[in-house]
Amino acid sequence: MIYELRVRSFTGTRERSGDFRGLTRRLEYLKRLGADCLWLIPIHPSPLEDDGYDVADYCAVHPDYGTLEDFKAFLAEAHRLGLKVLMDLVLNHTSERHAWFEESRSSKEDPKRDWYVWRKDNTGYSGIGVIFRNKESDNWEWDPRTGEYYWHRFYKTQPDLNFENPEVVEATLDVADFWLGLGVDGFRLDAIHCLYEKEGTSCEHLPETHAYLKKLRRFVDGRHEGKVLLAETVGSTDKIRPYFSGGDECHMAFHFPLAAYLFYGLATEDAGAVRRCFEGFDPLPEDCAWGFMLRNHDDLAIKFLTEEERSVMKRAYAPKPGMVLNDGIRRRLSPLLGDDPSDVRLAHALILSLPGSPVLYYGDEIGMGEDLSLPDRFGLRTPMDWDEAERQERDPASLLSWLRKALSIRKAHPALVRGECRFLDPGNPKVLAFERSLGGRKILAFFNLGRSTERAGTGMTERVSVGDLWTGETRGLDPRVPLPPRSFSWFELPG
Ligand code: BGC
Numbered sequence: 001m002i003y004e005l006r007v008r009s010f011t012g013t014r015e016r017s018g019d020f021r022g023l024t025r026r027l028e029y030l031k032r033l034g035a036d037c038l039w040l041i042p043i044h045p046s047p048l049e050d051d052g053y054d055v056a057d058y059c060a061v062h063p064d065y066g067t068l069e070d071f072k073a074f075l076a077e078a079h080r081l082g083l084k085v086l087m088d089l090v091l092n093h094t095s096e097r098h099a100w101f102e103e104s105r106s107s108k109e110d111p112k113r114d115w116y117v118w119r120k121d122n123t124g125y126s127g128i129g130v131i132f133r134n135k136e137s138d139n140w141e142w143d144p145r146t147g148e149y150y151w152h153r154f155y156k157t158q159p160d161l162n163f164e165n166p167e168v169v170e171a172t173l174d175v176a177d178f179w180l181g182l183g184v185d186g187f188r189l190d191a192i193h194c195l196y197e198k199e200g201t202s203c204e205h206l207p208e209t210h211a212y213l214k215k216l217r218r219f220v221d222g223r224h225e226g227k228v229l230l231a232e233t234v235g236s237t238d239k240i241r242p243y244f245s246g247g248d249e250c251h252m253a254f255h256f257p258l259a260a261y262l263f264y265g266l267a268t269e270d271a272g273a274v275r276r277c278f279e280g281f282d283p284l285p286e287d288c289a290w291g292f293m294l295r296n297h298d299d300l301a302i303k304f305l306t307e308e309e310r311s312v313m314k315r316a317y318a319p320k321p322g323m324v325l326n327d328g329i330r331r332r333l334s335p336l337l338g339d340d341p342s343d344v345r346l347a348h349a350l351i352l353s354l355p356g357s358p359v360l361y362y363g364d365e366i367g368m369g370e371d372l373s374l375p376d377r378f379g380l381r382t383p384m385d386w387d388e389a390e391r392q393e394r395d396p397a398s399l400l401s402w403l404r405k406a407l408s409i410r411k412a413h414p415a416l417v418r419g420e421c422r423f424l425d426p427g428n429p430k431v432l433a434f435e436r437s438l439g440g441r442k443i444l445a446f447f448n449l450g451r452s453t454e455r456a457g458t459g460m461t462e463r464v465s466v467g468d469l470w471t472g473e474t475r476g477l478d479p480r481v482p483l484p485p486r487s488f489s490w491f492e493l494p495g
Helices: 020-025 027-033 068-080 099-104 166-182 207-223 237-243 256-268 272-278 307-317 341-353 386-394 399-412 414-418
Strands: 002-005 037-040 084-089 140-143 148-151 186-189 228-231 252-254 289-293 357-361 420-423 431-438 441-448 454-457 464-468 474-477 480-483 488-493
Touching: 020 027, 020 068, 027 068, 027 386, 027 399, 068 084, 068 166, 084 166, 084 228, 166 186, 166 207, 207 228, 207 237, 237 252, 237 256, 256 272, 256 289, 256 307, 256 341, 272 420, 341 357, 341 399, 341 431, 341 441, 341 488, 386 399, 399 414, 414 431, 414 441, 431 454, 441 454, 441 480, 480 488
Parallel strands: 002 037, 002 357, 037 084, 084 186, 186 228, 228 252, 252 289, 289 357
Antiparallel strands: 140 148, 420 431, 431 441, 441 488, 454 480, 464 474, 464 488
């Protein structure tokens, strides 16, 4: 399991930022929970116009979080506990306060002028949508100093780097090398589909971006062993799948449609919504995996759903004004699901069983709430509630204790982690059923997305004896299994 966290919130309060020393002291908690890997959202010096996704210096740590030495001590302790660490690598843009941009905007003759995308007018790449429409109305920004416009896909304080310039490509490889050299285990590649621009295209997912990723992968593999590249590209599966290419680009990519369709399936009691996420796509290359996250630090992406599906989602999950932000729904997991323990557990269980790596957003293991009075996405990034985490660690009936158990069962059954996945037809549209198999071990998983008890066909004609992974007991399984509302079951079939 990959645990996503924001250093500022993890051991901080509303008044005081968390830091690497605090995080280091909390690593045991993450280990006890069952995390294998941490993903840190950007930790670099930044004016924080986009919570650190506006990097002002790639090779340093934001002073609020400590020093590079503190980071190294944190990394060493994480590794000692067997936890890997992924960092966010924000390549598409820098902060306008990055020295590269300050030089670039200083004059048209500056050697770094061409490190960013400058134009005399703002007519280029027309028709490219504005992502952060809550704050921006154009992807071009006028810069009075030199009388030209620069391109930005995100906030105007985040000018896009010009990847057509080979010096920029080299500089980004140097950044990767710096952190991997310190022992970081890999990167989440932020907004990776936006790297290149080309007139007459959507300026997303361009062949040049894939060529860059192949280059980055060769560079990383050539200089470091066993590192991971994880693509963040929001969109439909057909757009995301190519980031694995033939096993020579990213090792992992977030499966954004899964989260959206999982919630859609819960709202409509339609298990097919989840199953369809996996139909019609080539299996992933060896040593590649999907990253499944229910929620993260951004709004829940629903842009790639049909208009009708989007209205179902908004009706179900964004009933109050302010819950929709740009193209997404800004809610945390537990409140999104009405703080219903069965729904929350079912959603977690699904991403723990489907073929991929589960990604957990800090606080979702204790059902943390949101504060929608905060602007933009900050309502989802409030300080970790340690009192609640400690209370739940002591309570065997808590969500945290449940999740710890679920994660330990998953770890104890490699078929659930790496097994081949075969979807079954349970003869009931509200039930998702699949089999995970590895080395002769077979696990049968059922999920009832219905709000009533449902029966699911096992595909077998007679009663068989199975191991119930949750209770550890052996029991007889009827050819039609009864499943309580919003529940799941994991059974090990006899070998
Ligand atoms: C990150 C956002 C960020 C944006 C620009 C996204 O994909 O997850 O939080 O605002 O990239 O860097």
